[in-house]
Amino acid sequence: MASKKSGNPHKALIGIIGPRGLIGQEFLSILERRRFSGDAVLVSTQPKGRGRVKFRGASRRVLGWEEFLSNPQPLDVLVCLAETPWSKRHLDKFFGCSGAIIDESNAFRMNPDVPLVIPEINGALIEKPPKLIASPNCTTVIAAMALAPILKQWSPRRLVIASYQAASGAGREALERFEKESKDFAAGKTIYSAKFSAVLAGNVIPQIGVLGGEGFTEEEGKVIAETRKIFDTADLPISATCVRVPVRRGHSVALWLELERPINEGLLPELYTQFEGVSLTPTYPMPAYCAGKEGVFVGRLRRDPVWPNGVSLWACGDNLIKGGAQNVWQIVDKVLSGGKNNGSI
Ligand SMILES: NC(=O)c1ccc[n+]([C@@H]2O[C@H](COP(=O)([O-])OP(=O)(O)OC[C@H]3O[C@@H](n4cnc5c(N)ncnc54)[C@H](OP(=O)(O)O)[C@@H]3O)[C@@H](O)[C@H]2O)c1
Structure with a gap:
């Protein structure tokens, strides 16, 4: 279903929920800085299509989340950079759209079934990626x-x-x-x-x-x-x-x-x-x-x-880089590389 090209994380299709927030913007700049040649689908935490954001020099449309779910593209990985109440209320609706989901909010961090990951410390927990992975609080x-x-x-x-x-x-x-x-x-x-x-x-x-x-x-x-x-x-x-x-x-x-x-x-x-x-x-x-x-x-x-x-x-x-977007990117990279990378590429 998904578009992962034979283990190359940089050819993947990444879904990004919340691309206009501070962490969302920082995550997009990390993708631009890295050798990421795959693509990103941008999804707002608002139900209807909402505005545009700049990514790789082009103005990209941000889909409403209901709009995305009405015709979901199969994703290699989905990162959710929304606020906690949104993740608690809506993230489960996306569970069928992507092999792995990484959530940056507080919604699932203390769930015993969800690993809370800083790749340099406990990245081994996602060598076989579970469905849902949480990234910790910035502090x-x-x-x-x-x-x-x-x-x-x-x-x-x-x-x-x-x-x-x-x-x-x-x-x-x-x-x-x-x-x-x-x-x-x-x-x-x-x-x-x-x-x-x-x-x-x-x-x-x-x-x-x-x-x-x-x-x-x-x-x-x-x-x-x-x-x-x-x-x-x-x-x-x-x-x-x-x-x-x-x-x-x-x-x-x-x-x-x-x-x-x-x-x-x-x-x-x-x-x-x-x-x-x-x-x-x-x-x-x-x-x-x-x-x-x-x-x-x-x-x-x-x-x-x-x-x-x-x-x-x-x-x-x-707080916006290693405290947020960089840590999420490192998890994405590790998941898409089958547990090998630590986000250093
Ligand atoms: N800030 C940090 O240092 C930090 C660190 C670690 C974890 N986190 C967590 O990461 C998540 C996101 O945090 P954040 O700091 O990125 O929150 P934020 O900047 O307040 O963004 C949150 C949401 O507000 C909307 N938004 C922001 N700016 C907007 C604009 N100019 N126009 C329209 N909508 C706009 C975005 O909606 P769209 O959905 O439409 O893009 C986005 O999803 C939260 O769960 C937070 O707890 C934050």
Whole structure:
């Protein structure tokens, strides 16, 4: 049925739901940057045909999702870059249209039958691709990538995460709202409306998502649960504080990790040279440096005397790239290559 050309992922037909969102746009630019010579079918989260987007220099029509389903093209892979409520409500209608579906939202991440995948860490889970694969939250991806070289060597005993998350992590409307707030703030005007739980320009907001009964926010709950799932450490004590900061693009995390066994401090930097997708910087990465770049960047790697086998580090990554579209692309590439590639082509 589908058009996969004898295992060559770059000849595939990819369906993309939500191509006009921030992640959708970044995913299309990744396809343009890579040697992807297959084609893409663009499907809106709106039922009727809606506008056009630019792809490979041409203006391409975006089909409404009902329109696509009324005459579905057989797809090699479908990526869903929609918001969580849309995925929960409609994604199952697409199950017959594609061999594998990769969902970027929170809808299925904690479903025990759905692998939650960062290819460099647990890509083995999709060597035989299941029907549905989830890509993690942007902060989880950046924190997990930064921790992975150490956790490959030593088991964790506990972990504390503090995140500093950019406005674009909340989508296009939030980013545009923040840009408007920033202009008003710079002009000394009063800012009346806010997309976030408070005005973000000139501020930091220690709440992302709803604040739950136990004092943790929705975002903190996601980061904790997803990190445990990715590293297959269901009982690992993790605490998180997720903070929105007045940055356009690029999430940062401070990580405090206690390990089960004593660490060899001299070995720490070497672990990073051996791990694909994470670069250890001589000083420290920052969002202004990471924005627009693939991968995750780590700095301030040090022994932490607060805990017996403690390590502290700082990491940054572009939430829209490795935190979103790049991770999805790597999963697509691996699925279409029969489990071999890691998205590095
Ligand atoms: N932003 C991040 O850093 C990030 C990172 C990891 C995961 N995610 C997840 O990825 C999913 C997508 O996030 P996102 O940040 O891409 O959300 P977004 O920018 O808010 O886009 C979401 C939807 O809004 C519509 N939209 C956006 N801009 C539009 C425009 N100019 N005109 C018309 N419609 C427009 C799109 O509709 P169409 O369907 O018509 O294209 C798109 O599906 C969410 O589930 C999110 O939780 C986001």
